[in-house]
Amino acid sequence: MGDHFVILKLGRRVLDKKRSEVTLEELTAEMAGGQELAELSHELKR
Numbered sequence: 547m548g549d550h551f552v553i554l555k556l557g558r559r560v561l562d563k564k565r566s567e568v569t570l571e572e573l574t575a576e577m578a579g580g581q582e583l584a585e586l587s588h589e590l591k592r
Contacts, residue, residue, distance in 0.1 A: 547565075548565065549564065549565045550562075550563070550564050550565065551563055551564075551565065551568060551573060553573075553576045553577060555580070560576060560580060561573070561576045
């Protein structure tokens with residue numbers, strides 16, 4: 547466990563927050579693919 551989290555995607559920073567500024571849900575969602583995962587899930591439900 548850390549006190550500061552940085553998530554990179556294709557070399558770009560998509561999340562850079564202190565532990566107190568991020569929820570577990572937000573952190574795991576970004577680690578899983580963020581908005582792209584949400585869009586893919588929406589497309590698969592069609």
